[in-house]
Amino acid sequence: MSFKIYNSLSRKKEVFKPIHKGKVSIYTCGQTVYDDLHLGHARTYSYWDVLVRYLRYKGYEVTHVQNFTDVGHLTSDADEGEDKIEKRAKERKVDPYALVEKFIQRYFEDLDALNLNRADIYPRATQHVQEMIDLTKRIIKSGYAYEKDGNVYFKVRKFKDYGTLSPTPILQKKSKCRVHADTNKNDPNDFTLWRKVDSNVIMKWDSPWSVGVPGWHVECSAMSMKYLGETLDIHGGGYDHLYLHHPNEIAQSEAATSKRFANYWMHTTFMTLNGEKMSKSTGNMLLIRDALKMYDWEALRLTLVSSHYRKQIDFNKSNVRNSEALLLRVYRVFERVQESTGGKSESLNKWIREYRVSFEKAMDDDLNTPKAVDVTMLFLKKVSQSLGNKKSILEKSVETVKELLRVLGLRLDKEIVIGVTSGSSVKVTLSWKELVKKVSGSLKKKNKIDGLMEQLISLRVEARSKKDYATSDDIRTALKKAGVELEDTDSGVKWRVK
Ligand code: AMP
Numbered sequence: 001m002s003f004k005i006y007n008s009l010s011r012k013k014e015v016f017k018p019i020h021k022g023k024v025s026i027y028t029c030g031q032t033v034y035d036d037l038h039l040g041h042a043r044t045y046s047y048w049d050v051l052v053r054y055l056r057y058k059g060y061e062v063t064h065v066q067n068f069t070d071v072g073h074l075t076s077d078a079d080e081g082e083d084k085i086e087k088r089a090k091e092r093k094v095d096p097y098a099l100v101e102k103f104i105q106r107y108f109e110d111l112d113a114l115n116l117n118r119a120d121i122y123p124r125a126t127q128h129v130q131e132m133i134d135l136t137k138r139i140i141k142s143g144y145a146y147e148k149d150g151n152v153y154f155k156v157r158k159f160k161d162y163g164t165l166s167p168t169p170i171l172q173k174k175s176k177c178r179v180h181a182d183t184n185k186n187d188p189n190d191f192t193l194w195r196k197v198d199s200n201v202i203m204k205w206d207s208p209w210s211v212g213v214p215g216w217h218v219e220c221s222a223m224s225m226k227y228l229g230e231t232l233d234i235h236g237g238g239y240d241h242l243y244l245h246h247p248n249e250i251a252q253s254e255a256a257t258s259k260r261f262a263n264y265w266m267h268t269t270f271m272t273l274n275g276e277k278m279s280k281s282t283g284n285m286l287l288i289r290d291a292l293k294m295y296d297w298e299a300l301r302l303t304l305v306s307s308h309y310r311k312q313i314d315f316n317k318s319n320v321r322n323s324e325a326l327l328l329r330v331y332r333v334f335e336r337v338q339e340s341t342g343g344k345s346e347s348l349n350k351w352i353r354e355y356r357v358s359f360e361k362a363m364d365d366d367l368n369t370p371k372a373v374d375v376t377m378l379f380l381k382k383v384s385q386s387l388g389n390k391k392s393i394l395e396k397s398v399e400t401v402k403e404l405l406r407v408l409g410l411r412l413d414k415e416i417v418i419g420v421t422s423g424s425s426v427k428v429t430l431s432w433k434e435l436v437k438k439v440s441g442s443l444k445k446k447n448k449i450d451g452l453m454e455q456l457i458s459l460r461v462e463a464r465s466k467k468d469y470a471t472s473d474d475i476r477t478a479l480k481k482a483g484v485e486l487e488d489t490d491s492g493v494k495w496r497v498k
Pocket residue numbers: 030031032039040041043044237238239240241268269270271272277278279280
């Protein structure tokens with residue numbers, strides 16, 4: 001099956017054909033690094049991770065470049081306001097370079113915690129100013145840019161297809177443009193390639209036009225061309241970039257090279273938080289690092305990819321609870337396989353093959369991750385109904401689920417520790433509360449808890465025999481908090497740690 005991508009440029013799903021056989025070049029717009037990431041960012045970056053993982057799964061050699069914007073991005077996404085990094089550095093009374101360093105480090109910490117694979121190259125704008133100056137020179141030479149008072153602007157009306165990527169008209173009538181727009185521009189719609197700055201600005205560079213900084217858009221063109229060539233396979237970004245940043249990237253790149261800039265454009269839809277737009281500017285956001293204190297990373301990761309990347313998704317407690325329940329079902333089937341002695345049947349082999357085909361079919365259809373999860377759950381149901389299969393086939397089923405769900409960024413490698421005890425004839429040395437505390441401490445140190453569990457279960461059996469169900473429930477709840485689940489079975493009380 002061929003891989004299909006919804007191309008924002010043609011507004012259609014298209015069969016993906018790479019420029020060079022077997023190789024894929026991907027550039028995704030990264031973070032302006034002056035703050036921590038929230039879950040909305042994580043959603044967008046999870047999809048680039050899934051895209052890369054899936055293409056690699058299909059055997060492509062992928063090069064993924066993602067930039068760090070550490071200069072040039074003004075507080076408005078257009079050419080107005082202050083540089084976001086300089087502004088934040090001033091507010092915090094720190095050096096802008098130190099601020100950038102700190103947030104890049106924290107960016108990696110957050111992505112690692114969510115098991116997002118790193119891009120292959122992370123170019124920073126401040127380290128590619130010369131490339132941006134060179135590209136600007138080329139654009140001037142090709143007649144698409146002009147200099148005025150030390151600034152350089154791109155002539156948008158000269159570029160024939162300007163803004164075709166944008167779902168809404170991008171060019172505004174002069175009368176509709178802001179009164180205070182930069183008067184150096186011949187047309188208020190023109191955008192800045194180089195901006196002269198005052199002497200009190202810290203991050204600035206010499207150029208043929210003035211001491212200044214590059215415009216925001218030009219960094220992505222210069223850096224993607226440097227690392228991936230003048231035409232790349234896939235360019236990705238949040239859907240907000242459809243309206244200005246990406247049309248500008250196309251215009252300036254193609255004006256310079258006379259070549260198509262990117263063959264496929266992919267855009268992620270935003271994540272909301274409790275029904276409202278999640279964004280830094282409104283403050284309605286949950287930082288990744290805060291979410292990780294509240295929820296299991298794997299449940300978060302599953303939640304992020306549980307809707308299609310072009311569909312809006314809301315982040316709320318019930319969505320994470322759904323993911324937790326799904327994961328629990330997955331781990332339960334793994335556990336049943338682990339416990340099973342197996343039989344003689346080989347019927348599952350056929351289902352393993354079919355599962356892989358359905359998973360690939362879903363992912364080939366423009367990365368349909370929710371469908372990929374659905375077919376996985378159907379397959380797992382089949383596995384749990386087929387425990388009479390040979391043990392090796394049962395294990396192969398589990399390995400296949402792990403392999404395919406890794407494409408979505410899950411690990412599914414939590415160790416399952418199971419014990420069964422009747423809880424009788426055990427000498428109890430401590431109160432149940434003290435025992436639970438010890439269990440919790442032992443788990444943290446990765447020590448065995450069998451002896452402690454024997455005692456706790458014995459206390460719980462005793463409580464139940466006295467019809468003291470409140471204590472029996474309290475023990476169960478406290479253990480769950482500590483990470484141990486109890487299940488009453490015919491052969492005794494089963495406990496499991498995950
Ligand atoms: P920001 O620095 O907040 O402007 O975000 C940088 C990029 O992250 C945006 O351009 C989007 O591509 C992406 N992004 C921001 N907020 C969200 C969100 N709520 N959901 C998905 N992606 C987002």
